[in-house]
Amino acid sequence: MKDTRKSTATTVTRESSDGFTEEERAAMKDRAQEMKAAKRRGGTSKEDGESDVLAKIAEMSSPDRERAERVHAVITSTAPDLTPRLWYGMPAYAKDGKVLCFFQSAEKFKSRYAMLGFSDQANLDDGDMWPTYFALTDLTAAVEKRIGALITQAVS
Numbered sequence: 001m002k003d004t005r006k007s008t009a010t011t012v013t014r015e016s017s018d019g020f021t022e023e024e025r026a027a028m029k030d031r032a033q034e035m036k037a038a039k040r041r042g043g044t045s046k047e048d049g050e051s052d053v054l055a056k057i058a059e060m061s062s063p064d065r066e067r068a069e070r071v072h073a074v075i076t077s078t079a080p081d082l083t084p085r086l087w088y089g090m091p092a093y094a095k096d097g098k099v100l101c102f103f104q105s106a107e108k109f110k111s112r113y114a115m116l117g118f119s120d121q122a123n124l125d126d127g128d129m130w131p132t133y134f135a136l137t138d139l140t141a142a143v144e145k146r147i148g149a150l151i152t153q154a155v156s
Contacts (some may be wrong), residue, residue: 003019008027010031018053022063023063023108023109023110024109026089027088027089027090027108028060028093029090030086030088034052034085034086034087034088034089035086046100049083049084049085049086049094052084052085052086053072053084053085053086053091053092053104054072055074056086056089056090056091056141057069057091059103060107061107063108063114064114064137065104066139067103067105067136067139068091068103068114068116069150070139070144071091071136071139071147072084072091072115073104074147075101075146075147076093076146076149077148078151078152079093079107079151079152079154079155081095081155082094082095082101082151083095083142085099087099088104089105089108090102090103090105090108091103095121095155098121099119099121100118100119100121100122100154100155101117101118101119101122101151101154102116102117102119103115104117104118105117112135113135113136114135115129115133115134115135115136116133116134116135116147116150117132117133117134117151118132118133118154119132121134122153122154122155123154123155123156124141124150124153124154129133134147134150139143144148
């Protein structure tokens with residue numbers, strides 16, 4: 001008779017014993033490095049943040065790089081008062097020192113699509129429930145217009 005019980009051997013997973021994936025641990029290390037760099041600089045100026053964000057975008061693989069470049073262009077033209085900065089190794093945009101929105105590449109967390117995310121600082125409130133993450137599969141003119149509208153609403 002064939003034994004149909006599952007093996008009791010432990011399988012290797014992407015999660016460590018503390019529950020974080022390799023990608024999540026890397027993002028936390030990125031954040032620690034960002035904080036150390038800002039401390040060395042005496043804070044992060046808008047120019048420092050812009051150059052850090054552009055360097056991080058340049059490191060991305062296609063198509064994430066192209067999407068991040070276009071999202072960056074839309075955000076900086078729509079809300080020039082936002083300060084570009086890195087946040088957990090992702091391009092982010094802050095208002096009054098607090099992250100308002102960010103771009104998350106698909107490659108960074110091995111996900112199906114890149115995302116545009118908003119923190120609770122964003123003024124996107126719409127009743128009792130509203131989206132704060134948006135999947136980005138293609139950046140058409142209509143999508144860029146929608147991103148601009150979301151940014152305008154978020155900073156209001």
